[in-house]
Amino acid sequence: MKKYWFLSLSFFILILDRVTKEWVVKNFYRFETKKILGNFLRFTYTRNPHGVFGIPLGGKYLSLILTLCAFVFVIYLFIISKERFLAFALSLIIGGAMGNLWDRLTAGSVVDFIDVGIGRWRWPTFNVADSFVTIGIILAVAYWFFEEKRKGARSTCV
Template sequence: MNRWGVFFIITIVGLVVDQATKLYVDRVMVLHQSIPVIDGLFNFTYLRNRGAAFSFLSDASWRLPFFIGVTLVAAVVIVIALKKMRDDQKLAQVSLAMIFSGAIGNLIDRVRLGEVIDFLDVYWKTHHWPAFNVADSLICVGVALIALDMLKEERRQQATSE
């Protein structure tokens, strides 16, 4: 399968899982409701985030156009980067598809609701990581994988130059 097929499949699967989980949480939970999954570690907690990561810019009046613009620019950059990649850069291709899918998933929420639905609540005792969702997870894992691919690429280039 070529890079565009992989990109399309990962994007669609990521979007479906992200949007389905958000719709489910929105329908079966009440805002701020928390359901323990693993005591002392993980809950489903229904929250809404008007800002970016960690509620950054949540009170800014210009936040929605800003987030839409940034997401659209990022999407274009991702498509251009994917087009320029070599065929053997499979991990980077998957990574970009994950980041793209996550960005579009949160964009759908912002356009539809003016905010993003978050529900994954990871914590240790009383210390909670900010709640997140499947789209956020796709973005974070995608960024981690692209960093790993960059390290592999650097090593590959060093090995060929020796």
């Protein structure tokens, strides 16, 4: 299976992530909030020096090392994948991971700006890269779950 299309998708996600983050950095003050869909969807410019959801992972360098290890592992999974659906899911993760790695390597923190919530309950602020990583993980887990069920069903039929 040729994977060039999937890698093109990863680079498109990287470019989309970079463009949106640059737009936010140039048009917002830090912690400035603009309502997009009332109070439900807002853009709030923040920087996250930590891991996912702002959880500290033992310092900037440990966080970077863990991120790089996870990135290399996903690349490995992409290389050995033989199914188009799994390659698609992994390409979403790779594209998003490249966007956040870019920020970590160049600025030491990740630009976040998508702020979603209802009333006083707010989801941790995130970005375009995070969205694609999340979608890719959900699709990959679904693939592995259904693939295991399919393998189990096949083995019981023999």
